[in-house]
Amino acid sequence: MTTAGPAVRFEGVTKHYGDTAALAGIDLDIAPGSFVALVGSSGSGKSTLLKTINRLIAPTAGRVFIDGGDVAGEEPHRLRRRIGYVFQNIGLLPHMTVAENIAIGLRIDGRAENGRVAELLEMVDLPADFARRMPDALSGGQRQRVGVARALATEPDLMLMDEPFGALDPVTRDQLGERVRALHDQLGLTTLLVTHDMAEALLIADRVLVMDHGRIAADALPADLIAGKAGEEAEALVAVPRRQAERLRALERE
Numbered sequence: 585m586t587t588a589g590p591a592v593r594f595e596g597v598t599k600h601y602g603d604t605a606a607l608a609g610i611d612l613d614i615a616p617g618s619f620v621a622l623v624g625s626s627g628s629g630k631s632t633l634l635k636t637i638n639r640l641i642a643p644t645a646g647r648v649f650i651d652g653g654d655v656a657g658e659e660p661h662r663l664r665r666r667i668g669y670v671f672q673n674i675g676l677l678p679h680m681t682v683a684e685n686i687a688i689g690l691r692i693d694g695r696a697e698n699g700r701v702a703e704l705l706e707m708v709d710l711p712a713d714f715a716r717r718m719p720d721a722l723s724g725g726q727r728q729r730v731g732v733a734r735a736l737a738t739e740p741d742l743m744l745m746d747e748p749f750g751a752l753d754p755v756t757r758d759q760l761g762e763r764v765r766a767l768h769d770q771l772g773l774t775t776l777l778v779t780h781d782m783a784e785a786l787l788i789a790d791r792v793l794v795m796d797h798g799r800i801a802a803d804a805l806p807a808d809l810i811a812g813k814a815g816e817e818a819e820a821l822v823a824v825p826r827r828q829a830e831r832l833r834a835l836e837r838e
């Protein structure tokens with residue numbers, strides 16, 4: 585299970601809604617096995633870009649490839665089975681137990697559960713007896729953990745995460761972020777994470793893409809971003825966590 589996840593390639597990917605260019609011609613290569621964070625202001629096109637990969641959105645023009653295969657040539661449901669997808673307020677089915685929610689993809693595939701739910705609960709650091717709980721008896725953080733377990737159930741090698749930690753308190757957010765990064769490494773995934781939190785992006789990802797008006801405005805390693813080497817749009821976002829870190833260090837010295 586240590587092989588790297590797939591490569592993802594965008595070629596001239598454009599998405600128009602009327603006069604709005606949600607994506608204004610994206611050319612981008614994501615390396616196999618990398619963990620890439622997408623940041624940028626609200627409406628810059630992050631979610632739209634993610635959804636062109638699992639075909640929740642069809643580009644107006646351009647193509648998306650996974651390991652060289654054009655996603656447009658794949659049957660959407662089959663495609664989505666090999667791609668994990670986690671989003672904010674994960675939409676667990678309220679009348680099903682945690683176990684049933686996690687196993688839903690396996691059931692659709694006609695695959696036996698075979699202890700997989702217990703294994704997945706352990707992966708996301710939830711106690712085994714949570715399997716019998718109903719979603720409304722979980723905290724927000726626990727629900728997101730179940731969402732991650734559900735996304736991993738069918739053993740995808742590509743994970744798309746759209747603000748998965750958005751509604752969580754900072755401590756839970758940090759713990760879950762670390763867990764997701766550890767699972768990425770352990771399972772050999774390729775992961776794309778949309779986040780509004782630049783500090784999270786810097787700490788969790790191998791590479792950070794800054795989106796602005798449907799374009800990639802910066803594409804940099806976290807160390808280069810924090811060193812101010814990634815241009816103006818990136819600098820505006822990275823200035824906040826940098827200043828906070830400096831103020832915290834100053835407090836420590838007081």
Ligand SMILES: Nc1ncnc2c1ncn2[C@@H]1O[C@H](COP(=O)(O)OP(=O)(O)OP(=O)(O)O)[C@@H](O)[C@H]1O
Nearest residue numbers: 601604605606624625626627628629630631632633
């Ligand atoms: N179904 C739609 N119909 C019309 N416009 C849309 C639709 N979906 C997205 N847009 C527009 O496309 C642009 C990009 O939206 P997108 O959701 O990708 O941004 P985002 O960067 O993910 O934003 P946020 O951080 O707020 O989630 C925005 O201007 C948005 O209003």
